[in-house]
Amino acid sequence: MKSTIAIGSYSESDGAGLAAEFDPVTVSGPAAMAGLDPQQRPAIRVAAFKGGGLFGGEEMDLLPELGLIANYGVGYDAIDIDAANARGVKVTNTPDVLNDDVADLAVALLLCLGREMMHAAEWAKSGKWKRHGEYPLNRKVSGGRAGIVGLGRIGREIANRLAAFKMDIHYYSRRQKETPGWTYHDNPITLAERVDYLIIALVGGRETENFVSGEVLEALGPKGLLVNISRGTTVEEEALLDALENGKLGGAALDVFLNEPAIDPRFYKLENVVVQPHQGSGTVETRRAMGELQRANMHAFLAGDDLITPVN
Amino acid sequence: MKSTIAIGSYSESDGAGLAAEFDPVTVSGPAAMAGLDPQQRPAIRVAAFKGGGLFGGEEMDLLPELGLIANYGVGYDAIDIDAANARGVKVTNTPDVLNDDVADLAVALLLCLGREMMHAAEWAKSGKWKRHGEYPLNRKVSGGRAGIVGLGRIGREIANRLAAFKMDIHYYSRRQKETPGWTYHDNPITLAERVDYLIIALVGGRETENFVSGEVLEALGPKGLLVNISRGTTVEEEALLDALENGKLGGAALDVFLNEPAIDPRFYKLENVVVQPHQGSGTVETRRAMGELQRANMHAFLAGDDLITPVN
Numbered sequence: 001m002k003s004t005i006a007i008g009s010y011s012e013s014d015g016a017g018l019a020a021e022f023d024p025v026t027v028s029g030p031a032a033m034a035g036l037d038p039q040q041r042p043a044i045r046v047a048a049f050k051g052g053g054l055f056g057g058e059e060m061d062l063l064p065e066l067g068l069i070a071n072y073g074v075g076y077d078a079i080d081i082d083a084a085n086a087r088g089v090k091v092t093n094t095p096d097v098l099n100d101d102v103a104d105l106a107v108a109l110l111l112c113l114g115r116e117m118m119h120a121a122e123w124a125k126s127g128k129w130k131r132h133g134e135y136p137l138n139r140k141v142s143g144g145r146a147g148i149v150g151l152g153r154i155g156r157e158i159a160n161r162l163a164a165f166k167m168d169i170h171y172y173s174r175r176q177k178e179t180p181g182w183t184y185h186d187n188p189i190t191l192a193e194r195v196d197y198l199i200i201a202l203v204g205g206r207e208t209e210n211f212v213s214g215e216v217l218e219a220l221g222p223k224g225l226l227v228n229i230s231r232g233t234t235v236e237e238e239a240l241l242d243a244l245e246n247g248k249l250g251g252a253a254l255d256v257f258l259n260e261p262a263i264d265p266r267f268y269k270l271e272n273v274v275v276q277p278h279q280g281s282g283t284v285e286t287r288r289a290m291g292e293l294q295r296a297n298m299h300a301f302l303a304g305d306d307l308i309t310p311v312n
Numbered sequence: 313m314k315s316t317i318a319i320g321s322y323s324e325s326d327g328a329g330l331a332a333e334f335d336p337v338t339v340s341g342p343a344a345m346a347g348l349d350p351q352q353r354p355a356i357r358v359a360a361f362k363g364g365g366l367f368g369g370e371e372m373d374l375l376p377e378l379g380l381i382a383n384y385g386v387g388y389d390a391i392d393i394d395a396a397n398a399r400g401v402k403v404t405n406t407p408d409v410l411n412d413d414v415a416d417l418a419v420a421l422l423l424c425l426g427r428e429m430m431h432a433a434e435w436a437k438s439g440k441w442k443r444h445g446e447y448p449l450n451r452k453v454s455g456g457r458a459g460i461v462g463l464g465r466i467g468r469e470i471a472n473r474l475a476a477f478k479m480d481i482h483y484y485s486r487r488q489k490e491t492p493g494w495t496y497h498d499n500p501i502t503l504a505e506r507v508d509y510l511i512i513a514l515v516g517g518r519e520t521e522n523f524v525s526g527e528v529l530e531a532l533g534p535k536g537l538l539v540n541i542s543r544g545t546t547v548e549e550e551a552l553l554d555a556l557e558n559g560k561l562g563g564a565a566l567d568v569f570l571n572e573p574a575i576d577p578r579f580y581k582l583e584n585v586v587v588q589p590h591q592g593s594g595t596v597e598t599r600r601a602m603g604e605l606q607r608a609n610m611h612a613f614l615a616g617d618d619l620i621t622p623v624n
Contacts, residue, residue, distance in 0.1 A: 100454035100455060101452055101453075105427060107423065108420060117588060124588065129572075130574050133573070137599055138594060141413075141416050142413070142416050161473075261436070263436070274429075275433055282449050283450055
């Protein structure tokens with residue numbers, strides 16, 4: 001009987017890693033677990049989880065001997081941690097190994113949006129460069145005021161990079177942190193009022209839902225640029241779309257959305273938006289490291305060792 | 313009689329600045345000077361130059377009293393400095409004020425290419441994200457080895473930024489420079505062999521023509537990425553196109569080309585190329601500073617003061 005289950009859509013190499021090391025049962029998402037052989041279910045002690053839906057108490061109850069959910073990714077908002085706690089199920093994630101990639105994409109998104117690189121590329125390719133001359137001037141990014149919302153490990157990586165662009169770094173977090181002279185704000189509105197660029201690096205989940213509200217976006221203002229590499233849930237998306245359409249916000253560069261991948265089509269119509277398909281950690285190197293860390297947590301659990309990156 | 317001439321295509325605000333402060337004769341490029349009123353020509357002492365062709369000895373001879381060519385931009389490779397020297401014509405440029413913007417674009421180009429942001433954006437927008445799932449994995453940029461070719465003021469700004477991406481910084485310049493531990497290479501081929509990313513920040517002009525030769529590109533190799541924000545002339549363009557088409561070079565992100573804006577259409581067909589329409593310094597803030605510095609040099613000359621940023 002197989003003692004592990006792989007839930008979600010894994011890449012070829014991660015799928016091969018799981019197969020070689022655990023020979024798991026595989027399903028496309030939590031909802032598909034209801035169709036598992038009832039003989040098989042009680043044998044499963046470990047779930048390798050990579051999304052495909054919400055992993056709640058109901059799904060956990062399908063696996064009565066489940067002891068570990070090893071999440072692939074740093075954000076584990078698709079897992080009901082309270083339900084896991086109530087059932088004595090441990091949860092691990094894959095932090096840190098993806099910080100660099102996500103921070104890289106955040107900075108790239110800011111530069112891409114500020115310097116209008118997508119439009120400028122199109123200007124050249126479409127022949128406008130030849131017919132109409134140089135691309136219209138855009139805005140200087142270096143030397144601006146950057147506000148980081150959520151100065152966790154990823155937020156700090158973003159801030160470190162932006163500091164090299166001579167930016168004045170401001171941040172919001174629940175409490176003030178040790179920094180190299182960055183300015184702390186105890187709420188996101190005063191932060192947004194003070195900066196040119198607001199970069200969202202919050203954790204996901206219910207606690208941060210709509211944390212970046214319409215009021216925060218209004219404070220950022222018609223020249224402000226928003227970057228979100230965290231989760232679509234952290235921003236009040238309807239208010240964001242309205243602000244972008246009405247010129248109350250300068251622009252947005254987004255890797256995350258509600259209802260990915262079926263995101264609101266209004267985003268695709270906006271000239272002042274750069275869209276990425278949630279690829280923050282999507283590099284060969286980092287996904288390999290994430291898969292290795294996921295499997296290392298699974299091995300540790302099965303061997304009775306301490307978990308490497310426990311969440312609960 | 314007007315004592316200044318504005319040569320080239322100025323933006324509205326720069327044109328207005330020149331008009332208000334100097335009331336110049338205006339022409340679209342050096343070639344158009346032959347059509348100037350012969351009565352007018354001897355009155356001109358200062359030329360505000362912003363391209364539109366080569367400014368050689370023949371053009372200078374049309375303005376017998378010319379004392380200053382105030383170039384708009386840091387690169388003055390369109391001006392024949394030897395011809396200017398021979399005629400006692402001073403030349404100024406607009407250095408430094410554009411370093412940040414050009415360095416920003418260099419880093420943005422590298423990230424955009426490495427993280428395949430143009431293709432990833434298209435993946436989302438075209439509906440492939442919804443139909444086929446996540447965008448194929450690309451490459452981690454942070455932590456790589458970067459080689460800067462030309463560690464002048466712009467090259468140094470680029471290196472400072474890339475260091476914040478935890479990159480191992482290597483550089484070529486004519487002689488070793490004071491750096492925070494960056495690795496010097498006395499020729500571009502050994503540099504290219506050692507790095508993942510080669511960023512060209514040379515000055516333009518005859519001396520650096522084809523400096524980044526086919527051999528350098530071959531040393532950079534099939535996984536190497538090239539970024540050029542200097543001048544199209546610094547790279548052997550035919551060899552670059554061949555290497556990109558044949559997979560002998562991983563990719564290129566380019567703001568500069570031969571024959572801008574009528575660049576080689578082969579660039580537009582390549583999937584592994586990011587093209588920008590020579591917009592390195594193209595921000596409102598920086599172009600304003602460049603115009604101000606150009607005009608300050610003109611005022612200094614006419615007042616008999618020391619030039620602010622002389623070239624010769």
